[in-house]
Amino acid sequence: MSTTAQEAPPGADEALQADFDAKIAANQRIEPRDWMPEAYRRSLVRQVSQHAHSEIIGMQPEGDWIATAPSLRRKAILLAKVQDEAGHGLYLYAAAETLGVDRADLTERLIGGRQKYSSIFNYPSLNYADVGVIGWLVDGAAICNQVPLCRTSFGPYARAMVRICKEESFHQRQGYELLMRMMEGTEGQRAMVQDAVDRWWWPSLMMFGPPDVDSPNTRRSMDWGIKIDTNDDLRQKFVDMTVPQAEKLGVTLPDPELAWNDERDHYDFGEPDWDELKQVISGNGPKNAERVERRRAAHENGAWVREAATAYAEKQRSAREVAV
């Protein structure tokens, strides 16, 4: 049973806080019915709903290629992938709702431009190799970010992430497999792959967020067990994993500073253009307006359908009550 601050006797807050802190320290899960500090709840609502929005907006750059996919097998794979993303959005909205927010309200915040989503989806997808590169690099970066979240302190979020990570890893492999096939194809196909890699490499590195020195929320989120690794650690991990994959594929990553460093036992790499990231986050990316507008239009055009469903459910309920 939940206890609100108003009802609690004097000193109860401290006891609840101590209990919460002990659970976090012992790596135990916080569940929706447990007491939690308001700032923890707010921080999670922000993170989980932005994650849900990212899944939904993330359907668009690839979704554009479903209708023109160049083989029926690729069409089925891509359609299933985009469908999975809608499913991920649904689990995550459900996880957010356990924190006392309403999905309809979160949708309003997204289409009203009041809540953000991953900036990566504000870049355009220009040729069919983008579908493969989004799978390989963007889903790959997402997995790096998300695998640790399977151990995050809030139970519903952690459990949603377990399932999502499994599906994301499947998507990453499908993306990589498309690129492998294209690299074995024509000269034109190899050029398409390289072009897509050139465009998506730096935005993928930016998916881990600003450098640690500029990430004000990182420390607190780590203390709460919401976040497990820092942005820079995850970025390094991603680069270390991706370089051998790029070599096997036969593409060049567009960073002249990229080189193995024996001393650090990691790859060194160049600095992403953080000004560009700031521009995209503040809404000035190539596709920001279009992505939100499309979601807004779908939502508003569908209002009469949702109203009809609500009215029908209401009629059915009344009919049942009369019958009783």
Added chain:
Amino acid sequence: MSGDNIFTGLTEEHDGDARWAFGTGFTEALAGVDTTLPAGVDGEDLATYCRMLGDDALVQAQRLVHWVTDAPELEEEVALANIALDLLGQARLLLARAGQADGTGRDEDDFAYRRGPAEFLNVRLAEAPRGDFARCVTTLLVLSSWRLALFGRLTESRDPVLAAIAAKGVNELAYHREYAVSWALRLGDGTPYAHERMVEAVADVWPLTGELFATHPVEAALAAQGAAVDPATVREEVHQVLTQVLTGATLDAPAPFPAAEPAGRAGRHTEEMEPLLEELQRVAREHPEATW
């Protein structure tokens, strides 16, 4: 399988299933089915018939995918994507069977990407404009009810491949119809505005329904050989189903299906077909030598 690290498998030497972190998990729909052409069944006719049913599914799926990222609710995007995936799966099996039956060895992509509008044999209702959600529901209701009736009978086809495709398809189509029915009820008996949208959708769709039951000579010949279903034989059953659903949704009982000649089945299409195929085939045609 590369253990827990989902990344390491990518750079390992691999073939087939080992490439995938969690296995492909797909069962071959036609595993163990005898693909030999049965005696007394004309291969050319069987191929044409498979193209008819395959093209219906492919073209309908092509229309449906545009609802993904554009539906009234996320749940509808998931459901419509699912339906499109089922239809795409049916199309792939049917087109592959067409290439076996006509002896040319053409594969699913040869049929999907390297034919012009006049070579597509789908009914015109499959290519009709997407329209609003009421139109989507109505088209899906009519096509799924019709196809379910056909596939139910096709499970007895003398062609074991067609029978196996139909057996797999009936479960899928039963879900498609159930989904369409649930929305026909909500829209028809929800708000006055939605009711009007449904009235309009039924009026728009109805002129295209006659063709679904018009027997093409190939269908007649192959039905006589026990391999196909003459669509005229499901006319009454489908009309009864639609009457039950539409009146349940507080709409008027539908008019009889109009009389019609086979049009799409003979490669005669509406002006919608060319742009639909232009979109479907664009990337494949831009890279004729490519492998995907």
